[in-house]
Amino acid sequence: MKITKILNNNAVVVTDGNQEKIAVGSGIAFHKRKNDIVNVHKIEKLFVIRENEKLEQLLSRIPEEHFTISEEIISYAEKYLGTKLNEHIHIVLTDHLSFAIEREREGIHLKNKLLQEIKILYKEEFEIGLWALTHIKEKLGFDIPIDEAAYIALHIHTMKPQGGDLRQTVRQTTILRDMVHSIKRFLKIKIEEDDISYHRLITHLRFTLERGKGYEVHSMDREMLEMIKKKFRKSFECASEMARELSSFHGIDLPEQELGYITLHIERLRKV
Structure with a gap:
């Protein structure tokens, strides 16, 4: 494989046969120039994605350590x-993390209004987000607020197979938050967000909204419904x-x- 462009010390564009790829590895471009042969033993990851040009631009504009950290989070x-x-995760998460790290260094902290809902709805992804914050601190030596774990969780979730669109995921989570706020206002009670009844x-x-899209129909006979109402x-x-x-507010009607x-x-919440 021959180097066609050096992006940074750890990333180069190479030609492999008739295909252009991005090779990533520690010090892969050290003392290298265009047209040099890349040392295949230094290649840790080889990207062949549809958005190679975007990834090239990103790698040439952000600190190398940001890309390295992002790749370690993706692997985890x-x-x-x-x-x-x-494959799009290599661009969107790297771009997001680099921007987030720079914001924090400048003392700009962005709150995530959907933090509590994301913790519950995307538990595995949120755990990955928490690991990412610890990893960033180990690598860079400063704390990132927990709100960022929720942002990372959303990116991870939407990049899973059949994970869905990020905007749609955020919209659904926002609707859920509004539904809960409506219940809180009506009952005039404080709901403990770690309580199992709140999680339920x-x-x-969430599944109510999914059923509203026609994925599943919940049925309750009229006699049972009338008993519950009374x-x-x-x-x-x-x-x-x-x-x-x-x-x-959202144009969604529930039966x-x-x-x-x-x-x-x-x-259940009222009895907590």
Whole structure:
């Protein structure tokens, strides 16, 4: 393989037959020039992705250590999840992390308003995010706020096979947050975010939104629904108000049977 462009000390563009690739390895470009033969024993990763040009631009603009840290996080995530992530992760996570690290060095801290929901909905990905924060501290010597673990979790989740679109994932998580806020306002209670009943509510509301897309239908017979409405009147009123706000602000309508299930979760919260 011959070097066609040096991106930084640890990354070069090479030609392998008729194909252009990006080779990454510690010191792979040390004392090298264009048209030199790359030492294959120094290659740790070889990228053949559709967005090679974007990756080249990114690698030429950010500190080398940021790319190295990102790749170590990606390797850890793939091992932790037992699956390969979409190749786009090498661009989006590296770009995001580099920007986040520079922000923190400048004392700019961005809060993640969806932190609590992400912790619950994407537990494995959030654990990877926490590992990433520890790893960054070990490598760079300073702390990154926990909010960043949630941002990393979203990127990891959407790059999983069938993980979905990042914007859609953020939108759904935002809707879930609004649904919970609606319940809190109605009940006028403080909900402990580490409580198991809260976790169950969040999980149920997530699947409620999925069912709204037609993936699954929850059915409850009329007699059971009427019993729930009478026995847990305030909780059903709370569920109904939440549903009205959901329809008004997000254009999502829930069937009354679904409100019956949500009522049961709200009733659990009231008894905590």
